Amino acid sequence: MPRSVRASNRGPAAAASNRRAILAAARELLAEQGYRVPLNAIAKRAGVGQGVLYRHFPSRLDLAYAVFEDNFRELESLAATSAEDQFGEIWRRLIGLTLDSTAFIEMVVVARHEIPDDLGNLRLEELLTEPLAAAQAAGLANPNWTTADVVLILTMVYGAASSASDRDQAASHARRALELLGADSGPTGQDGALFHEPLRD
Numbered sequence: 001m002p003r004s005v006r007a008s009n010r011g012p013a014a015a016a017s018n019r020r021a022i023l024a025a026a027r028e029l030l031a032e033q034g035y036r037v038p039l040n041a042i043a044k045r046a047g048v049g050q051g052v053l054y055r056h057f058p059s060r061l062d063l064a065y066a067v068f069e070d071n072f073r074e075l076e077s078l079a080a081t082s083a084e085d086q087f088g089e090i091w092r093r094l095i096g097l098t099l100d101s102t103a104f105i106e107m108v109v110v111a112r113h114e115i116p117d118d119l120g121n122l123r124l125e126e127l128l129t130e131p132l133a134a135a136q137a138a139g140l141a142n143p144n145w146t147t148a149d150v151v152l153i154l155t156m157v158y159g160a161a162s163s164a165s166d167r168d169q170a171a172s173h174a175r176r177a178l179e180l181l182g183a184d185s186g187p188t189g190q191d192g193a194l195f196h197e198p199l200r201d
Helices: 012-033 039-046 050-056 060-079 086-100 102-110 121-137 147-162 167-181
Strands: none
Touching: 012 039, 012 050, 012 060, 012 102, 039 050, 060 086, 060 102, 060 121, 086 102, 086 121, 086 147, 086 167, 102 147, 121 147, 147 167
16 A cells, blocks of 8 residues: 655755655656656655655656666676576566566656667666676577677567556566567577576566
């Protein structure tokens, strides 16, 4: 159930917690209502004044960039591990983050004329380079795929999810898109699959 907290300015000492609360509220509300949700609704959900929100995030795009940065940090943390199926774990989390961040991605796409063309694709490709190569060497990833291919598939997943009416339908659309692309499961390197079982319930 959505929480409603009385807005208050908790002072400079609470800046970090205010920021976290605003981002959490933005993630919740954009998932519920789409990227056009009023900023004052985000401030109310976060329990801060609108002035506090604007000090941290002067625009909607600043909110989106902050969410993307948090996502990248999580992915980079996964990429720094030595898990046996490291690339598989990164891929599954990438799909989850794409679904969770669909409204933020849409916000940036709508404003694409105002921002640089590269929306983090180069950073993502760099992050994927070593895990993908390791997975290919271990026979866990199709040797024909490049990091640019992975980014392209994510773009297609976003496109499928963005047409959905809710989170469940978005997940269903994403799963079906991966199946059609041959990037969901199957004998790696034999049927076009990216690697074994990248999207699990």
